[in-house]
Amino acid sequence: MKLVSYLEKKSDLEIFKENEIKEVLISPLYLTRMGKSSLEDTHFLAKEAKKTGLKTVLVWDIVMTEEDFQEAVFYFKKIDLSYFDAIRVQDPGAIQWIQLNTKHPIQLILETGNRNILGIQKWISSVERLEKVIFSIELSKEMLLKTLSEISVPVEILVMGPILLFYSPRALLSFDKKSENLDPLRWIEAKADSEEGFHHDFKVIENKHGTFMFLPRELCLLDKIDELKQMNIESFRIDLRHQSTEKFLPQIKKLIENFNSKDWQDFKKNYPEKLIRGFYAANKSDILFKKLKNQNIQRVDKNYLGEVLEAKKGSYLVLKIKSKTLELKMGSHIKFKTTTGKEVVSKVTQLRNSRLELIDSASHGAIVIVNPVNAVTVKSAVYQH
Amino acid sequence: MSKPFLPELLVPAGSLEKLKVAVQYGANAVYLAGQQFGLRSAAENFTEDELREGIPYAHQHGVQTYVVLNGFLHDKDLETLPSFLKLLEELNVNAVIVSDLGVIETVKQFSTLPIHLSTQASCLNVESGKLWKTMGVKRLILGREASIAEAGKIKKETGLEVELFIHGSMCMAYSGNCVISNFTYGRDSNRGGCNHSCRFNYQVKYKDQSHSSFLFSSKDLMGLPLIEEFSKYEIDSIKVEGRMKSPLYAGTIAKVYSDALKEFEKKGTLSAEKIKHWVKELQKIPSRDFTEASLLHKADAQSVYTNHPTKNKKMKFGLAGEIIDVIENDSILVEVKSPIHGTDTLEILPFEGEPLAFKNFQVKDMMGNSIDYAKTSTVARLPYFPQAKVGQFIRKGASE
Numbered sequence: 001m002k003l004v005s006y007l008e009k010k011s012d013l014e015i016f017k018e019n020e021i022k023e024v025l026i027s028p029l030y031l032t033r034m035g036k037s038s039l040e041d042t043h044f045l046a047k048e049a050k051k052t053g054l055k056t057v058l059v060w061d062i063v064m065t066e067e068d069f070q071e072a073v074f075y076f077k078k079i080d081l082s083y084f085d086a087i088r089v090q091d092p093g094a095i096q097w098i099q100l101n102t103k104h105p106i107q108l109i110l111e112t113g114n115r116n117i118l119g120i121q122k123w124i125s126s127v128e129r130l131e132k133v134i135f136s137i138e139l140s141k142e143m144l145l146k147t148l149s150e151i152s153v154p155v156e157i158l159v160m161g162p163i164l165l166f167y168s169p170r171a172l173l174s175f176d177k178k179s180e181n182l183d184p185l186r187w188i189e190a191k192a193d194s195e196e197g198f199h200h201d202f203k204v205i206e207n208k209h210g211t212f213m214f215l216p217r218e219l220c221l222l223d224k225i226d227e228l229k230q231m232n233i234e235s236f237r238i239d240l241r242h243q244s245t246e247k248f249l250p251q252i253k254k255l256i257e258n259f260n261s262k263d264w265q266d267f268k269k270n271y272p273e274k275l276i277r278g279f280y281a282a283n284k285s286d287i288l289f290k291k292l293k294n295q296n297i298q299r300v301d302k303n304y305l306g307e308v309l310e311a312k313k314g315s316y317l318v319l320k321i322k323s324k325t326l327e328l329k330m331g332s333h334i335k336f337k338t339t340t341g342k343e344v345v346s347k348v349t350q351l352r353n354s355r356l357e358l359i360d361s362a363s364h365g366a367i368v369i370v371n372p373v374n375a376v377t378v379k380s381a382v383y384q385h
Numbered sequence: 386m387s388k389p390f391l392p393e394l395l396v397p398a399g400s401l402e403k404l405k406v407a408v409q410y411g412a413n414a415v416y417l418a419g420q421q422f423g424l425r426s427a428a429e430n431f432t433e434d435e436l437r438e439g440i441p442y443a444h445q446h447g448v449q450t451y452v453v454l455n456g457f458l459h460d461k462d463l464e465t466l467p468s469f470l471k472l473l474e475e476l477n478v479n480a481v482i483v484s485d486l487g488v489i490e491t492v493k494q495f496s497t498l499p500i501h502l503s504t505q506a507s508c509l510n511v512e513s514g515k516l517w518k519t520m521g522v523k524r525l526i527l528g529r530e531a532s533i534a535e536a537g538k539i540k541k542e543t544g545l546e547v548e549l550f551i552h553g554s555m556c557m558a559y560s561g562n563c564v565i566s567n568f569t570y571g572r573d574s575n576r577g578g579c580n581h582s583c584r585f586n587y588q589v590k591y592k593d594q595s596h597s598s599f600l601f602s603s604k605d606l607m608g609l610p611l612i613e614e615f616s617k618y619e620i621d622s623i624k625v626e627g628r629m630k631s632p633l634y635a636g637t638i639a640k641v642y643s644d645a646l647k648e649f650e651k652k653g654t655l656s657a658e659k660i661k662h663w664v665k666e667l668q669k670i671p672s673r674d675f676t677e678a679s680l681l682h683k684a685d686a687q688s689v690y691t692n693h694p695t696k697n698k699k700m701k702f703g704l705a706g707e708i709i710d711v712i713e714n715d716s717i718l719v720e721v722k723s724p725i726h727g728t729d730t731l732e733i734l735p736f737e738g739e740p741l742a743f744k745n746f747q748v749k750d751m752m753g754n755s756i757d758y759a760k761t762s763t764v765a766r767l768p769y770f771p772q773a774k775v776g777q778f779i780r781k782g783a784s785e
Contacts, residue, residue: 063559065528065679066535069510092506093513112561113457113506113575119487126519138567146460165569166583166601167562169530175686176589176600192587195597199569204589213601215568278568283459285573304434309709309720310751310764318751318764320709324438354710354718356753365775367710367718367764369751378762 001229003256004057004156004237005249007045008036012245013052019253023055023235025088029185030075031060033167033209034241036187039078046083058084060094061109062209063167069093086131095127105131107156115139115283117147124153132156132234137163137219140283145231154234159221160252161239162203163278166213173206184208203242214242220275222255223264243272303384305334309367311377316350319382321366326384328368329361333385336376345385346373389653390616392623393449394646395548396639399628400429403635404439407448409736409776410636411643414449414622416482419469422454422462430628433472440476449479454492455503456576457485457561467495474498482526484561489520499523501548505561505575509535514543524548524621529555530679533611537618546621551608552638552667553626555678557583557601604690607667607675609642610660612649614681633704634670636734636778641666644737669702669780705731705781706765708773716749716766717773723781725765726758730782733773740780741772 005016007024016024026049027035028042037045046056058079064072072094081087081104089095090109098106106129114120114136124130132154139147139157148155171179173188187207193200203214221228228236238252251267268275279285305326310318321328328334330351336344352369353359362368396412398404407415417439418430431439443450452473456462466488473481474496481498483489484505492500501524502508502517509528517525524546527536533549540547556563563574565582572578583601606626608615615623625638641663649655667675676688705725710718725731727748732740749766750756759765767779 063507063528063562064510065530065532065683066510066538067532069512091510091513092508092516093510096512096516113485114487115457116460116463116485116487118460118463118490119485122486122490122520138564138573143460163568165563165565166558168558168601170557170603170684170688171686172557172600172689173589173591175689176598177591178686189592191590192600193590194582194585195588196585197569197582202587213565285567285571285578286459286576302434310762312751312763316751355712355715 001233002235003253004235005245006034006239006241007049007054008241010045010048013048013054015245015249016054017052019249020257021054021238021249023057024049025057025059026084027059028075028079029208031058031062031072033061033164033212034205034207035059035209039075043080043083050083055085056083057086057088057107058104059088060098061088061090063091063169064093065169068169069097073097088134099128103129105129107132107134109134111136115143117150120147121151124151134237138279138283138285140279141224141227141281143283144233148231148233156235156237157221157228157233158219158239159225159228159236159256161219161237162242162273163215163217163219164212165202165215167210168212169210171206172211173204215276217274217276218271219278220271221277221280222252222267223259224277224280225256225259303335305382305384307382308336308376308378308380311380312372314372316369316372317376319368319370321362321364321368324364327361327363328366328370328382330359335383335385336373336380337383338375338377338380342375344373344375346371346376389613389649390619391646391650392615392620394639394642395451395622395624396635397553397625397628397630398439398635399630401431401435401439403628403632404443405776406632406636406778407639408443408446410639411647411736412448412639414451414479415443416451416453416624416628418453418628422456422458422466422469422488436472436476440478444477450476451480451482451501452478453482453503454488455482455484455505456488457505457573458488458576462576463487463491466491470496470498480524486520489522493521501526501546503560504528504550507559507561511539511542514539514545518543518545526624528560529606530559530684532682533614533618533620533680536620540619540621548622548624549615549620549680550606550626551611551615551623551680552606552642553630554673555603555606555626555676557603599691600689602673602690603678603684604674604676604688605672606678606680607664607672608677608680609645609663609667610655611677611680612645612655616649631704632707633778633780637666637670640734640736647737702732702780702782705729705779706759708733708775708777708779709764711773711775712769714769716769718751719759719765719767719779721759721761721763721765723761724758725767725779725781731767732780732782733770734778734780735772736774736777741770743768743770 002022004023029035086105088107134156190204192202201216205212306322350371354367393413395414396407398415398417482501484503502522504526507528526548566572566574566580673690678684704722706719706721730744751764
């Protein structure tokens with residue numbers, strides 16, 4: 001297991017060295033979502049990190065339109081890759097370009113989507129010089145274990161850091177502030193409280209690449225670190241870009257090395273953000289889907305005849321026959337299933353067509369009038385009984 | 386004059402009813418979902434029986450059918466996918482829309498269905514398109530951030546078909562890159578549970594000021610005036626968003642864009658006057674105002690919808706009902722969707738051509754008795770018009 005973190009300033013190098021960080025992620029302004037480093041800083045940080053004996057990784061994780069892509073490639077070509085040991089990418093365009101135009105090992109970010117083994121395996125077999133894959137924080141412990149058992153490439157997960165919720169290319173804070181000119185070097189921050197939900201203090205950042213919104217709580221799996229260590233995960237990433245590295249990295253390193261309850265409580269008390277484990281325990285984010293629509297009005301039965309269009313109490317029902325194979329017959333028994341799930345069976349004692357003529361049967365497409373049935377409402381489904 | 390390139394008009398079919406509406410009002414292709422695997426869990430979607438009816442119906446009318454399987458599926462979701470693919474293949478579905486590589490692999494393993502890469506994969510550049518091509522994709526449904534010119538370049542340099550959204554609601558985030566619902570409401574937005582938090586009002590707190598804002602909410606896309614551009618860059622398919630929207634929405638959008646495409650095919654250009662007329666028609670259905678978003682240039686401040694999402698939702702031209710039967714020389718039967726009075730000005734929306742307006746008529750109930758007005762969720766008899774056809778909508782003039 002090794003620790004990975006983001007290098008934004010030289011002064012962090014000493015702290016990284018003291019706290020067992022082995023691999024640093026360097027984020028050029030023009031290639032990285034949260035990137036702040038100029039070309040000069042990118043080279044300087046990478047050179048200094050290498051001198052300290054750290055592995056250096058160039059991060060290119062923006063999503064790009066063709067115009068953005070051409071700009072990114074123009075910039076990328078100016079970077080002296082000899083300072084870097086690997087390149088980390090997400091956009092398939094960047095993956096493709098890096099494969100064809102460099103000889104560097106590739107670290108593949110699979111954090112967006114990629115929640116099944118088959119897809120992850122396909123990425124792994126498709127990318128040349130693949131050195132590592134970075135998993136989504138939405139994989140539960142169970143999914144992690146299963147996936148890790150079926151792949152052979154080293155894996156990295158985030159164990160401590162902010163949760164990115166939203167990534168838009170539009171300059172939403174500048175638009176909101178009615179700023180007229182968009183400075184490519186801008187870095188605008190705000191906090192947002194939902195006035196319609198119950199969530200407050202979403203961190204919002206805007207820069208050259210667009211607008212990013214973060215959950216008010218940060219992901220922290222430090223209290224699960226011992227079981228994570230058993231899982232054969234190669235790298236644990238610590239993202240303290242929104243916090244003080246100097247203050248918190250030593251505490252985090254201590255917890256990773258030797259987790260104990262007292263240090264853990266102290267850490268939680270001191271850390272400025274609330275901490276969550278996200279979906280680590282379980283991912284049941286589809287469990288509410290059945291409640292999103294009325295299951296009672298779904299057409300599911302082979303005896304389905306049609307639907308009630310009007311229910312005039314004590315007078316008549318108007319039905320539309322929708323079945324292509326079944327007919328509604330005078331004297332037959334039919335079952336109504338109401339929108340609340342109630343089932344009512346009734347005999348057809350009166351059957352008229354839309355010209356009000358008495359008929360014996362009706363087939364697909366017909367609009368018919370039948371005798372009224374108590375408790376049957378509009379939209380009830382009609383079945384042969 | 387050589388014949389202009391005509392894109393396919395692809396319209397959403399959130400239910401069997403909407404599929405029939407889209408087909409009748411001029412769609413060249415429809416996209417729809419079964420009960421699983423898509424991104425609209427709250428939409429009615431299609432049961433197996435409805436797929437068995439809807440897909441042949443579309444094909445009989447010369448309309449292509451694409452089935453969405455574009456959720457970021459988990460391992461357990463993939464277990465039931467093969468049997469669904471068999472059904473789709475049996476029904477001769479024309480393509481499936483997929484965003485996840487695991488789903489692509491499953492489709493390839495269990496069927497020969499053509500694969501369209503969903504916008505959810507945010508494919509936006511040539512190199513990305515080339516990589517997806519190696520994965521077996523036949524068509525790229527590009528992210529809404531791509532311009533028409535970029536889409537044309539991607540088509541040319543990848544050799545793949547390209548599809549671009551032309552109308553409808555827009556995510557503010559790159560598609561697939563928003564998980565607000567996942568972490569705030571426990572609903573996976575990338576498997577159909579999006580709760581539209583971006584439409585909420587937010588108190589935005591800067592260092593020096595604080596105010597209330599809908600900063601994350603986008604206006605709706607509307608690219609009708611750019612049809613010539615879509616043609617110029619030979620965009621294969623222009624897509625309308627909105628499987629959750631009403632049948633009137635599906636019908637109106639299909640009709641307006643279909644009319645515009647037919648006019649463009651005939652004349653090779655669209656006059657400003659005609660465009661104005663069609664845009665006016667589009668404005669008759671609820672929207673969050675319109676923007677061209679990134680179709681020509683990167684979306685700017687004008688692309689943000691700064692009003693409450695419900696504010697502009699008042700029906701400018703409400704749906705009065707749908708014609709369910711035409712009794713020759715006698716009457717038309719209307720399934721009433723909002724009250725109809727004899728003094729209302731109504732419009733029959735034909736499948737092609739101009740609406741037919743009428744007013745001062747007698748309203749009768751199903752049994753032929755005269756009534757003051759027809760209530761919602763009843764069936765009314767209105768006067769007979771030879772032009773009326775089953776499936777056409779009847780609109781009611783501005784209620785505001």
